[in-house]
Amino acid sequence: MKFKSILLAAVASLAISAAASTAWAQEETPDESARTLDTVVTIGTRVANRSALDTAAPVDVISAEAIANIGVGELNQALSVNLPSFNFPRPALNDGTDSVRPATLRGLSPDQTLVLVNGKRRHTASLVNVNGSIGRGSSAVDLNTVPTDAVGGIEVLRDGASALYGSDAIAGVINVRLKEANSGGGAGVSYGWRETEYTVPVGTPTAAGVPNPGPTVTRERSDGHVLTLSGWKGLALGEAGFLTLSAEYKDQQHTERSGYDIRPNYPGTQPAAEAIVNRFNAWTGEPELEQFTVFANAGYDLGNGVELYGWASYQDRDTVSAGFFRRASDDRNVIEIYPNGFLPLIAPVTTDYSAAGGARFAWAGWDMDASLVYGSNEMEFTIKNTLNRSLGTASGTEFDAGGFRNGQLTANLSASKGFAVDGLASDLNVAWGVEARQDTYEIFAGEPDSYRNGGVLLSGGGPTASGAQVFPGFRPANEVDEDRTAVGVYLDLEANLTDKLLVAAAVRGESYSDFGETVTGKLAARYDFNDAFALRGSVQNGFRAPSLQQQYFATTSTNFIGGVPFDITTFPVTDPVAIALGAKPLDAETSINFSVGGVLRVGDLNVTVDAYRIDVTDRVVLSENLTQANVRAYLQSQGFIGWGGGRFFLNGVYSESTGVDIVANYAFPETAFGTFNVTAGANFNSTDVTAVPAIPTLTALSPAPELFGRVNIKTFEEGTPADKFTGSMDWEHGPFSATVRAIRYGEVLVPNSNAANDYTISPNTLVDLEARYTWNEMVTLSLGADNLFDEYGDPAPASQNGTGNTPFSGYIPYGSSGRFVYMKASVTF
Numbered sequence: 001m002k003f004k005s006i007l008l009a010a011v012a013s014l015a016i017s018a019a020a021s022t023a024w025a026q027e028e029t030p031d032e033s034a035r036t037l038d039t040v041v042t043i044g045t046r047v048a049n050r051s052a053l054d055t056a057a058p059v060d061v062i063s064a065e066a067i068a069n070i071g072v073g074e075l076n077q078a079l080s081v082n083l084p085s086f087n088f089p090r091p092a093l094n095d096g097t098d099s100v101r102p103a104t105l106r107g108l109s110p111d112q113t114l115v116l117v118n119g120k121r122r123h124t125a126s127l128v129n130v131n132g133s134i135g136r137g138s139s140a141v142d143l144n145t146v147p148t149d150a151v152g153g154i155e156v157l158r159d160g161a162s163a164l165y166g167s168d169a170i171a172g173v174i175n176v177r178l179k180e181a182n183s184g185g186g187a188g189v190s191y192g193w194r195e196t197e198y199t200v201p202v203g204t205p206t207a208a209g210v211p212n213p214g215p216t217v218t219r220e221r222s223d224g225h226v227l228t229l230s231g232w233k234g235l236a237l238g239e240a241g242f243l244t245l246s247a248e249y250k251d252q253q254h255t256e257r258s259g260y261d262i263r264p265n266y267p268g269t270q271p272a273a274e275a276i277v278n279r280f281n282a283w284t285g286e287p288e289l290e291q292f293t294v295f296a297n298a299g300y301d302l303g304n305g306v307e308l309y310g311w312a313s314y315q316d317r318d319t320v321s322a323g324f325f326r327r328a329s330d331d332r333n334v335i336e337i338y339p340n341g342f343l344p345l346i347a348p349v350t351t352d353y354s355a356a357g358g359a360r361f362a363w364a365g366w367d368m369d370a371s372l373v374y375g376s377n378e379m380e381f382t383i384k385n386t387l388n389r390s391l392g393t394a395s396g397t398e399f400d401a402g403g404f405r406n407g408q409l410t411a412n413l414s415a416s417k418g419f420a421v422d423g424l425a426s427d428l429n430v431a432w433g434v435e436a437r438q439d440t441y442e443i444f445a446g447e448p449d450s451y452r453n454g455g456v457l458l459s460g461g462g463p464t465a466s467g468a469q470v471f472p473g474f475r476p477a478n479e480v481d482e483d484r485t486a487v488g489v490y491l492d493l494e495a496n497l498t499d500k501l502l503v504a505a506a507v508r509g510e511s512y513s514d515f516g517e518t519v520t521g522k523l524a525a526r527y528d529f530n531d532a533f534a535l536r537g538s539v540q541n542g543f544r545a546p547s548l549q550q551q552y553f554a555t556t557s558t559n560f561i562g563g564v565p566f567d568i569t570t571f572p573v574t575d576p577v578a579i580a581l582g583a584k585p586l587d588a589e590t591s592i593n594f595s596v597g598g599v600l601r602v603g604d605l606n607v608t609v610d611a612y613r614i615d616v617t618d619r620v621v622l623s624e625n626l627t628q629a630n631v632r633a634y635l636q637s638q639g640f641i642g643w644g645g646g647r648f649f650l651n652g653v654y655s656e657s658t659g660v661d662i663v664a665n666y667a668f669p670e671t672a673f674g675t676f677n678v679t680a681g682a683n684f685n686s687t688d689v690t691a692v693p694a695i696p697t698l699t700a701l702s703p704a705p706e707l708f709g710r711v712n713i714k715t716f717e718e719g720t721p722a723d724k725f726t727g728s729m730d731w732e733h734g735p736f737s738a739t740v741r742a743i744r745y746g747e748v749l750v751p752n753s754n755a756a757n758d759y760t761i762s763p764n765t766l767v768d769l770e771a772r773y774t775w776n777e778m779v780t781l782s783l784g785a786d787n788l789f790d791e792y793g794d795p796a797p798a799s800q801n802g803t804g805n806t807p808f809s810g811y812i813p814y815g816s817s818g819r820f821v822y823m824k825a826s827v828t829f
Helices: 003-024 064-068 075-082 271-276 389-394 548-552 576-580 629-637 710-718
Strands: 059-063 113-117 151-157 172-178 185-201 216-237 241-252 288-303 306-322 345-363 366-384 399-419 428-444 480-496 501-512 516-528 533-544 555-561 564-571 589-602 605-622 643-667 675-691 723-733 736-745 748-750 759-761 764-775 779-786 820-828
Touching (some): 059 064, 064 075, 075 723, 345 399, 564 576, 576 629, 576 643, 629 643, 675 710, 710 748
Parallel strands (some): 113 172, 564 643
Antiparallel strands (some): 059 151, 151 172, 185 820, 216 241, 288 306, 345 366, 399 428, 516 533, 533 589, 605 643, 723 736, 779 820
């Protein structure tokens, strides 16, 4: 849907709302005090005690109860089912991305949404997504490092906010508010599994003796068992402080949604063996996972207007996912080690921790806040059930492949004060602040056998690839240890010019030690026609600094081109080979954001409609693999002998995203059947890529290689749902309660380099249901099912699934594991 159509839809909705508000304005409206504190927001404005419905920009508040009332207990999943503009696909067969899955807001990149914890910037994962998933080329915050029991609520600002918060806030901001309690507590246990059935097409068998199950195959699966133990406790620190502790342990088995592998497995003709070999030999679904997380949040009031606060977290996550099956007859196999072939496993260990401390105090009439926050994320890869083919029968089957880590240290000083100004209907709120940040990034090498070439040739005498199959280890040449610093200052003004007109303005300047300086600004306004109806809008520019991962990530593998081995590398932009290919130091992405919307409040009915346009320039992307013959010849002419090409990060993609968000909620009057609360939402989104990178060095070659090809362009434009509708109803009657939820995902394109081989994933609706019984206001028992009716996205046509065993695309916005049934028990004290 193009912006004009979207804008017309938004204007029509607002016109209807405005007309209705004239009649409703005479009705009794809720008293201001009826707006409970849980609707007060801390993002998008620096004015205290402003509610989500009173801001000049759209803010959603997701309660702790809404987060808890799902089966798959992950924050990203909870946001996905509650917010129509937030999507969390669950890709498989994507190396480390299976463990740290990216999420998107308004169809933009995962790293274009800023994540805060208690209003402070959260560090990103060290992983950069370099495979073919949504979010390719990005490094984002892993929200699943925060256990649900630690969360008091989540605020989502659906508006650009770089002038307020700095880099990354192009699509919006997510603020996780930690639970604060000096007493009480709770504990819970959850157990669930996938109970499912799916049908996929099957291609034509290619050798005698391979069983032919027909044009489709249907499988019943009961797998993916998940046990979660969680708890939290509020403790008093004297009479004026609190310490809230939260912990979670999760043990998850993998799911397997492979198709029927139509290929002959063994060398030669072995009909008997072919008839009995396992044809469902891939993992395409949820990874195996064992995870322990602990969070602590504390505060203490020293008196005299001084308050101390801080938090700390630690998570250890062991994940196992798979690559593609290597058949017994595969040249990459050593048949003496794996006579039946092998499925290589990727097992990263992720260690994540953070610590924060700060103080709020009064100084010369200003409300001050000073803080220091540190966070770190490390992934270390072990490759299991594999081999190094170049070592022959001497190869081991498990390797330490090395890994990477990043860190972020942030210091903040902020101030806010209201000034009485003649002629204004409210105080002029003035806020200013200074932020200094240091980012660090390291890559460390694996053991030599994980990356070296042992020189053992193929049976036909040809050379073979170096390193561990599926994930060659990082080499000493890939190692980096880099850092950068950034300093930012901002000024934020907000006031009611009249009783009806609210205006806010902000400006921010940032200086980075790597790419330079940038200045961003924002102007927002809101006009309340009456107590029932208001219009709001904003215009701003934003930016996202290129991450250190994008600047310095490097890995090397061996590819065969015409039977000749070449080293194919993901190069840092500073590498001489990348420079020879035309790579330049990365610059910041920039954006222009426009938003216009309306707020309707009538009794217990609230409706917001917001249309937006986000133009992003110089998006940082990962190039295509540049391995064409003329590229190799060019490198050799520059003295780079033996290099087969590679890829690198670069600026140059321009995009235009337009859309409309609609959110409504209504609390029904209490009835004899209990209380009912309903929430509904919709997002319509369209992205167009308006320019792609061009490098003179490469465009001079004939034919010129593509730097950013059709698959990546179409992924930006149509890889996330064109529309999404959400609806949920909460019911409570005495000790009984329930939640029913429906999410309709719009059409998604799975692109191919050849447009004739594209296929679409049809719109689909998933229904979740949870029923609860609470005994003695302390013990709650729950039964439920996510994806109750066991819906799957369209599988790939047999013609687009050459192996047969990977039928489901990672573009499916709700994953491919089917129905999840669960039971939970919790106690509060």
